[in-house]
Amino acid sequence: MSKNDLYETQWNNYFRYLISRNISRYSSMAFYVYFMWEIIYNYHSILLVSLVPAFSLIGYLIIVLPEGHIIDKYNRFKLFIIINILMIIAYSILFTSSSLLIIYTVDFFAALISWVVYDNFHAITKEIINSSDMDRAISMGQGASGISELAGILSGGVFIYINYNYFVLFLIITSFTGLLLSLKYNVKGMYQKNERASFKHVFKMMKIIYPFLIFAMVLNGVFVALDVFASGLIYIIMKAAPIYYTLFIAGFPAGMILGGILAVNKNVKKTNDSLKIMGIYIFITGLMFIFIAINRIPIMDFVFTFFMGLIIAFINIKITSMVLNAVPNSITGRFNSVGALFSAGSTPLMAVIFGFLSGFIYFPYIIATVGIITIILSLEINRVINSFKTNMEKLNELYPELL
Secondary structure (H helix, E strand, C coil): CCHHHHHHHHHHHHHHHHHHHHHHHHHHHHHHHHHHHHHHHHHCCHHHHHHHHHHHHHHHHHHHHHHHHHHHHCCHHHHHHHHHHHHHHHHHHHHHCCCHHHHHHHHHHHHHHHHHHHHHHHHHHHHHCCHHHHHHHHHHHHHHHHHHHHHHHHHHHHHCCCCHHHHHHHHHHHHHHHHHHCCCCCCCCCCCCCCCCCHHHHHHHHHHHHHHHHHHHHHHHHHHHHHHHHHHHHHHHCCCCHHHHHHHHHHHHHHHHHHHHHCCCHHHHHHHCCHHHHHHHHHHHHHHHHHHHHCCCHHHHHHHHHHHHHHHHHHHHHHHHHHHHHCCHHHHHHHHHHHHHHHCCHHHHHHHHHHHHCCCCCHHHHHHHHHHHHHHHHCCHHHHHHHHHHHHCCHHHHCHHHC
16 A cells, blocks of 8 residues: 555544544534423423533543543444444433433433543544644544534524424434444554553653643533523523524534634644643633623624634644643553543533522623633643643653553
8 A cells, every 4th residue: 555545544534433423422412402401491490401411421430431441452443333332222212201310311321422432532543643643633623523513503403393202313313323434443553552551651640740630620610601501591591592592502613613624724723832822712711701691692692602612622622632642542542531530520510510509699690700710710721731741741751661
């Protein structure tokens, strides 16, 4: 096989698994939008709505450590097939009932599986794509994520007006499509599994980059406020139609799509290389939270979440590429799983806390407070990323057996 043919095969494999990964994300977003609206409509409870993102992430946190070991130890391509089959089984449970117990149960298992798809895809990306092409791959992945999330949000919004059983069938069919794309698993990776790699190496690395992990934990925790309060803002505060709720949620992935496209532009990429711009991005995101809290014009929330998505796309591309290139392939799965305990660990807890506080505090005030916290975080991001880059540069000297 010529060098050009090998390069083309590399990207063909990447695109196939990228589409399969985003089909999983697409169905998950449709699930969230549909059931979070149904719960607020039928039960008028912010707390019950908050349990949807809470249960989804609790499931992930339960599987996250064994998942990392499995991703690093076993064939990542075959694993893609198995988890897509499990996704179909999970959604099929919805045919039995539309009770809260069934909704939360499926939410728990489907989200758990979807997160494994996401983490396994990152490991596969590291295995398929050369480090010199990583920025391009992450940018494409970011744009594709935005498209799948936007499509899922719009689909979930449409199915609010359609029969429940049709929605369940739709979830199963989309998951089956993701399974078909993952069936060709005989892809040759770019490295041999390192049997000496273990969680021991990961925890040693965590000790030197803990400020970065704590920052990610807090930042992810405040963002769940949008999931928890979106339906309440539209239905309870503004008394608007479901279409505005759909647009509110859709703004974020729509912005991510544009961000993924712009990120490959040479001028934008050059700007993103400056650490100072990261602080500005997060500062603007904090302002968007405050604007959402005080706004009472439904369509404007789409504008605010759109700009948040655009900005977060730039941040995610920079940080994800930086982490994937820095972490040895042999512990990518384990590193992602332990890192998720920090980055995603605060989200279910904060979802429940936000839902609980809404029973005592006018929840737009909570959103405004989240904005202020985000602005404060923006003042520290440059120092945190600098510390991460400096410490990860020592990796070759500290753990040569992993490379």
